[in-house]
Amino acid sequence: MVKAVVGANWGDEGKGKITDMLAAKADIVVRFQGGANAGHTIVNNYGKFALHTLPSGVFYSHVTSVIGNGVALNIPILAKEIKSITDRNVPAPKIRVSNRAQMVMPYHILFDQYEEERLGGHSFGSTKSGIAPFYSDKYAKIGFQVNELYDEEALKDKLHRVCEVKNILLEHLYHKPLINPDELFEEMMQWREMIDPYVCDTAAFLNQALAEGKEILLEGQLGSMKDPDHGIYPMVTSSPTLAGYGAVGAGVPPYEIKTIVTVSKAYSSAVGAGAFVSEIFGDEAEELRRRGGDGGEYGATTGRPRRVGWYDCVASRYGCRVQGTTDVAFTVLDVLGYLDEIPVCVAYDIDGEITEEFPTTGLLEKAKPVIEKLPGWKCDIRGIRKYEDLPENCRNYIEFIEKKIGYPITMISNGPGRDDIIYRD
Numbered sequence: 001m002v003k004a005v006v007g008a009n010w011g012d013e014g015k016g017k018i019t020d021m022l023a024a025k026a027d028i029v030v031r032f033q034g035g036a037n038a039g040h041t042i043v044n045n046y047g048k049f050a051l052h053t054l055p056s057g058v059f060y061s062h063v064t065s066v067i068g069n070g071v072a073l074n075i076p077i078l079a080k081e082i083k084s085i086t087d088r089n090v091p092a093p094k095i096r097v098s099n100r101a102q103m104v105m106p107y108h109i110l111f112d113q114y115e116e117e118r119l120g121g122h123s124f125g126s127t128k129s130g131i132a133p134f135y136s137d138k139y140a141k142i143g144f145q146v147n148e149l150y151d152e153e154a155l156k157d158k159l160h161r162v163c164e165v166k167n168i169l170l171e172h173l174y175h176k177p178l179i180n181p182d183e184l185f186e187e188m189m190q191w192r193e194m195i196d197p198y199v200c201d202t203a204a205f206l207n208q209a210l211a212e213g214k215e216i217l218l219e220g221q222l223g224s225m226k227d228p229d230h231g232i233y234p235m236v237t238s239s240p241t242l243a244g245y246g247a248v249g250a251g252v253p254p255y256e257i258k259t260i261v262t263v264s265k266a267y268s269s270a271v272g273a274g275a276f277v278s279e280i281f282g283d284e285a286e287e288l289r290r291r292g293g294d295g296g297e298y299g300a301t302t303g304r305p306r307r308v309g310w311y312d313c314v315a316s317r318y319g320c321r322v323q324g325t326t327d328v329a330f331t332v333l334d335v336l337g338y339l340d341e342i343p344v345c346v347a348y349d350i351d352g353e354i355t356e357e358f359p360t361t362g363l364l365e366k367a368k369p370v371i372e373k374l375p376g377w378k379c380d381i382r383g384i385r386k387y388e389d390l391p392e393n394c395r396n397y398i399e400f401i402e403k404k405i406g407y408p409i410t411m412i413s414n415g416p417g418r419d420d421i422i423y424r425d
């Protein structure tokens with residue numbers, strides 16, 4: 001059986017925590033898209049960790065962690081991440097890396113930086129991890145799969161061919177130093193040593209695991225709004241963030257994905273540029289940012305302050321729909337305990353027309369939030385384990401949102417820890 005954990009919104013919904021929690025009962029956790037550009041924050045018995053490439057199951061010794069073929073694999077970063085957790089006494093995780101995963105090249109990271117510099121005020125707010133140039137090359141068919149590290153002659157040849165094109169851009173468009181393909185080849189031979197213990201045909205491994213009745217968790221990165229097709233294009237990421245892509249990026253049959261847990265945070269936050277209808281500013285935003293998440297709404301990878309806003313029912317309903325949600329995990333609810341009244345965005349006003357349908361980007365940029373205010377509960381709800389024990393106003397907030405989005409909220413997260421969870425049937 002395959003279960004997916006994905007985001008309804010702009011990312012940072014708390015997928016890491018939910019995956020870490022669900023991994024207690026899983027055999028395998030798989031990353032199927034994205035790269036080291038976003039991070040998951042996990043708090044457990046070993047401490048607090050920011051993961052970028054490793055799946056959120058690495059802290060359990062019974063879990064095998066898989067980096068699927070759909071991932072943008074940065075080998076030195078993965079090696080560093082493995083070391084950073086084993087250095088802190090986490091038992092060495094069982095890791096498998098797809099021999100079909102493609103590798104983020106040093107020039108992808110450089111092109112990401114140079115292009116953002118070139119765009120100036122029109123930049124995407126990229127994390128500069130090389131993700132967009134990486135996926136461009138993958139689909140332009142000039143990317144490098146992990147298995148290519150094992151055919152030295154062919155690799156050298158291809159590196160020369162690809163670098164020729166890259167160097168033309170470096171010289172004439174960006175006016176930056178050129179790449180030496182022979183040096184790059186030597187660097188890649190070091191990558192081979194780092195990755196060799198983990199490489200295998202992960203799709204075959206996962207299909208075998210399914211045949212044996214194992215439980216697989218697919219861990220998505222970012223959220224629906226950042227999907228290149230269904231999100232706020234072009235302010236999106238460069239690989240699909242939807243559960244459906246899990247079948248491709250992991251290599252499992254689509255019909256095996258039985259449960260799709262879509263994670264949605266009790267208020268909104270976003271990093272990078274792009275329309276964000278329910279965004280708030282000034283002191284109101286600063287207070288929510290400071291109190292938000294676990295230690296404030298600042299990016300796990302970049303440390304950048306996140307943009308924050310009220311819960312957006314329009315975006316979340318759409319975000320849940322495009323994921324194919326079976327269950328919603330509603331997270332970070334404890335943070336809202338300080339508010340007398342909680343504003344919620346229930347519809348958009350686009351040129352005077354009120355709609356609950358999520359529009360395409362041009363219209364989204366014109367949308368103004370239609371806000372409804374719900375009474376706050378004015379207390380700390382951390383530590384509560386039963387739904388009935390939540391304050392009435394808190395239950396009303398959950399039920400109001402559940403009705404608006406139209407998908408069942410079956411889990412409520414009221415703290416960053418593994419046990420801070422309330423199940424609801």
Ligand code: GDP
Pocket residue numbers: 007011012013014015016017038039040041042043222292293294295300331332333334335413414415416417420
């Ligand atoms: P992800 O990318 O979706 O995994 O989200 P992040 O890990 O970037 O952001 C979620 C942040 O919220 C992390 O700092 C988590 O430790 C924290 N977090 C997750 N669930 C809860 C919760 O229910 N309450 C609080 N206060 N923090 C939470």
